[in-house]
Amino acid sequence: MRLAPIIAAALMAGPAAADTFEEVKITAGQTLFETECRRCHATDAEDPSYGPPLENVVGRAAGSYPDYDYSIALEASGIVWTPAALRAWMEDNAGFMPGTKMRHVGISDRTVQDFILAYLSHISPQDNAEISD
Numbered sequence: 001m002r003l004a005p006i007i008a009a010a011l012m013a014g015p016a017a018a019d020t021f022e023e024v025k026i027t028a029g030q031t032l033f034e035t036e037c038r039r040c041h042a043t044d045a046e047d048p049s050y051g052p053p054l055e056n057v058v059g060r061a062a063g064s065y066p067d068y069d070y071s072i073a074l075e076a077s078g079i080v081w082t083p084a085a086l087r088a089w090m091e092d093n094a095g096f097m098p099g100t101k102m103r104h105v106g107i108s109d110r111t112v113q114d115f116i117l118a119y120l121s122h123i124s125p126q127d128n129a130e131i132s133d
């Protein structure tokens, strides 16, 4: 995957002077999400998707999206989607959680993980502290 065009596009997308690096990461992360994740994951609960919607996923208990038919492995995992867990998942979801029904994705580039994480955090405005313990 070539990152330079994605970063360049992110830099040009907004009023450059006002953009913080965090905003650039979010925009790049959104582009990466569209190519790597969006075909299975909606970010809005109103959109149908094959995988569970990922809005508010950061800090959410794994397998807790209401009415989604998770694998037993994910539902019983007892983990919380911390940034570290999301990195491990992006890197090798099937190795991280044998038995998951999400097809293997292998995003091992830490910069790509950073960008996607920035975007996932951006779409996680809800304080999930209560359901994360």
Ligand code: HEC
Pocket: 033, 036, 037, 038, 039, 040, 041, 050, 051, 052, 054, 057, 061, 062, 063, 064, 065, 069, 070, 071, 072, 073, 074, 075, 081, 086, 089, 090, 099, 100, 101, 102, 103, 105, 107, 116
């Ligand atoms: C080919 C379809 C597909 C792609 C591509 C995909 N996913 Fe998934 N994802 C799924 C399915 C299906 C599940 C449910 C897995 C289960 O129940 O074991 C899932 C589950 C998840 C979960 C757990 C959510 C929860 O509610 O516990 C996270 C987090 C996640 N995916 C993130 C990602 C990210 C980030 C990407 C892109 C890098 C991605 N997925 C790409 C199909 C996909």
